Amino acid sequence: MALSNRRRRQTPLASDLCAEKELLPTIINEVRTFCGTHVDGTRIDSERALGADLLSGVGERGWFGLTVPTRFGGSGLSLSGATRIISELAASNGSLGTCVGLHSGLAMHALIHIGTPAAQERFLPELALGKRIAAFAATEPNAGSDISAVRTRLSEINGKLRLDGSKCYVTNGGICGALTVLSQSPGLGGARAGHTLVLVDPRTPGVTVCREENKLGLKGSSTVSIVFEGVEIPYDQVLGELSKGLDYAHQALSWGRTFMAAGCIGSARAAVLDVVEHTRQRQQFGRALIAFPLVRESIARARAEVYAMESTLRLVCMLADSGHDEPLVASTMLKVLASEGAWGVVDRALQLMGGTGYMEDACMARRLRDVRVTRIFEGANDVLRVSLAASALAWPVAQFDELCRDAERSAEARAWQHTCTHLASTISALKKLWGVRLFEQQIIAADLADGMIFTFSALAVLERMRAEADGDLAVARLALAIQLERANANLTRASTARETSFTELLAAVAG
Numbered sequence: 001m002a003l004s005n006r007r008r009r010q011t012p013l014a015s016d017l018c019a020e021k022e023l024l025p026t027i028i029n030e031v032r033t034f035c036g037t038h039v040d041g042t043r044i045d046s047e048r049a050l051g052a053d054l055l056s057g058v059g060e061r062g063w064f065g066l067t068v069p070t071r072f073g074g075s076g077l078s079l080s081g082a083t084r085i086i087s088e089l090a091a092s093n094g095s096l097g098t099c100v101g102l103h104s105g106l107a108m109h110a111l112i113h114i115g116t117p118a119a120q121e122r123f124l125p126e127l128a129l130g131k132r133i134a135a136f137a138a139t140e141p142n143a144g145s146d147i148s149a150v151r152t153r154l155s156e157i158n159g160k161l162r163l164d165g166s167k168c169y170v171t172n173g174g175i176c177g178a179l180t181v182l183s184q185s186p187g188l189g190g191a192r193a194g195h196t197l198v199l200v201d202p203r204t205p206g207v208t209v210c211r212e213e214n215k216l217g218l219k220g221s222s223t224v225s226i227v228f229e230g231v232e233i234p235y236d237q238v239l240g241e242l243s244k245g246l247d248y249a250h251q252a253l254s255w256g257r258t259f260m261a262a263g264c265i266g267s268a269r270a271a272v273l274d275v276v277e278h279t280r281q282r283q284q285f286g287r288a289l290i291a292f293p294l295v296r297e298s299i300a301r302a303r304a305e306v307y308a309m310e311s312t313l314r315l316v317c318m319l320a321d322s323g324h325d326e327p328l329v330a331s332t333m334l335k336v337l338a339s340e341g342a343w344g345v346v347d348r349a350l351q352l353m354g355g356t357g358y359m360e361d362a363c364m365a366r367r368l369r370d371v372r373v374t375r376i377f378e379g380a381n382d383v384l385r386v387s388l389a390a391s392a393l394a395w396p397v398a399q400f401d402e403l404c405r406d407a408e409r410s411a412e413a414r415a416w417q418h419t420c421t422h423l424a425s426t427i428s429a430l431k432k433l434w435g436v437r438l439f440e441q442q443i444i445a446a447d448l449a450d451g452m453i454f455t456f457s458a459l460a461v462l463e464r465m466r467a468e469a470d471g472d473l474a475v476a477r478l479a480l481a482i483q484l485e486r487a488n489a490n491l492t493r494a495s496t497a498r499e500t501s502f503t504e505l506l507a508a509v510a511g
Helices: 014-038 041-047 052-060 079-092 094-104 106-114 117-129 245-281 293-321 328-358 364-375 381-394 399-403 411-440 442-467 473-495 499-510
Strands: 134-137 153-157 160-171 178-184 195-200 207-212 223-233
Touching: 014 052, 014 079, 041 094, 052 094, 079 094, 079 245, 079 293, 094 106, 094 134, 094 160, 094 245, 094 364, 106 117, 106 134, 106 178, 106 195, 106 245, 134 160, 153 178, 160 178, 160 195, 178 245, 195 223, 195 245, 245 293, 245 328, 245 364, 293 328, 293 442, 293 473, 328 364, 328 381, 328 442, 381 411, 381 442, 411 442, 411 473, 442 473
Parallel strands: 134 178
Antiparallel strands: 153 160, 160 223, 178 195, 207 223
16 A cells, blocks of 8 residues: 655754754753652662653643644754753663653654554654653564564455564553554555564554563653554554655664664763762762872773764764764664763772772763663674674765864864774775675674774864863863774774684683
């Protein structure tokens, strides 16, 4: 069945972005005030739920409608604006940031951008108010990083669409009122094989929501399995074209990873603020902890880490908001950078707080548990690294020079350009050596991917330094130096082609 009248993604107008920029500080202050009064992390973890009152308060303030177009009652914010607010929510509580961030990003992307007008009219007004909460279901027991292996099936029987199968680890699944599901759909839309995204109302007969999972962290975030048995799907709830769902799912993941990275950054930034306050107050050997060189170095590196993550998020959002195609590679690099970086920052903060940090009352232990999963979901980082390296076979490295052209005379820009040249030569050498077989050389691929990630992050720092000439240049320069050092170290490891000997050593040890 042919589907028409799709709405394409709209680029925010410059005037809208200016108005949004002026409004954002007010919204962020409101978020901080609300969370300081209404968010009780201890209660959320003990009850393993955010609670109806908290979700209602978030909905009343319009924060479930951040990305919903204004014509449906939402705020219609840019990616940059919406992720700023998600970052603040996550700084207060990881479970809350995850709930609202996934709803605003991954879970609603397809409905907002390629949903039929009828489905948008039916679902988006309630989604904007939080009367419905959105979820996204792709993962299955035998289909995780390889989402093309899903077995949930969409078929056409007697002129009606029917969904059968099951999904696991569905974030927001136990509280959702709109569920985007990836299914295989052989024979539909004229394709012998294919996948299709459909929007499901969980109240539809045949949908069974299973018990809440018992997790290491994000205990207040709903995570369930969902079973579909002969669920009838209206044709106007097909998202996009039949059998093109994998492409749409990857576009949604690009958006979703950006929101998830924003949550990681909020958690890391909050951890730095907490540890700075603790080390200023805590006395040892007659001095405040922050007076000791090793403590100061750890805090400086943590601040630089957050600065680099924030800068990379800004660049990815700028690419998206300025009308570029879905920045899949850029958002993937951001996701790996932010999830790994947040884990490192929070872990370092807990270390500096010592025994106090290990106690639940200090909140750092909960923050550490909450950020751990970000290296796994929406694409496990190990798999994403291999995928990034494979994408480098066709990567237009010269585009970096265009982005950096305005700052090419500064010492910092020259250092970055040296690293960019190192990246280009490494990619060229690995292409010649391995070609498409690079995907199989996973140790080399991971080093190359990290080289790509840190080079891109260094560019983001450089661009932010240029835009904020009166900003904190000491933190910016440290962030740039760290990212360039990491990039060059990883590229050197990748270019030494240590795969054969190192793999033999690993095999001998692993047995």
